[in-house]
């Protein structure tokens with residue numbers, strides 16, 4: 001929608017680092033990041049939905065609006081999402097605060113879909129977001145993240161620290177710019193991140209430099 005491009009561009013002009021893109025994601029990327037989702041996935045958490053490019057695709061896949069919680073920090077996007085998805089729960093909040101809120105009773109979420117610009121965030125913030133999201137994910141649940149970068153935007157030391165692994169789902173070469181989707185899951189046998197076990201001290205990871213982040217890779221399936 002032309003209106004969405006204008007909303008995005010205006011938001012990007014005001015806060016380029018936070019918005020992280022000059023235009024909403026295209027259909028190829030929306031299809032790829034939601035590929036594994038069905039109505040049976042159950043409650044879903046979407047982080048950084050923007051104008052709702054992935055949200056519309058989730059609805060097409062049979063997800064009910066009542067099963068959607070949308071976390072958006074941009075106030076204009078938040079108001080637009082409230083109008084577009086009146087049955088969804090739309091929260092105006094920083095995704096880094098997930099762990100300090102009580103969004104659900106327990107950990108019922110089947111999947112997290114994230115459009116957040118993680119490469120623009122500090123390691124500390126990435127840890128807060130990912131560990132907070134996993135605290136709501138049920139066993140077997142997955143966190144889907146897209147990136148314009150060449151590697152997984154959650155660097156290896158953070159994955160190790162949180163007991164997670166990342167696999168490349170695929171690349172959406174038709175997206176402008178081309179993007180990749182990664183799927184983060186808990187490592188087998190690893191103690192589950194729960195509402196009570198989010199890391200208290202992330203000082204070691206906060207020291208990871210941008211250079212080191214770029215050199216770390218994620219698991220790519222054989």
Ligand SMILES: C[S@@+](CC[C@H](N)C(=O)[O-])C[C@H]1O[C@@H](n2cnc3c(N)ncnc32)[C@H](O)[C@@H]1O
Nearest residue numbers: 020021024025048049050053073074094095115
């Ligand atoms: C790259 S855009 C992606 C938007 C949409 N998912 C898409 O693909 O078209 C990033 C979105 O994340 C939101 N965002 C950035 N930082 C955030 C944060 N800390 N908490 C919640 N939303 C955030 C921005 O406002 C923006 O809507």
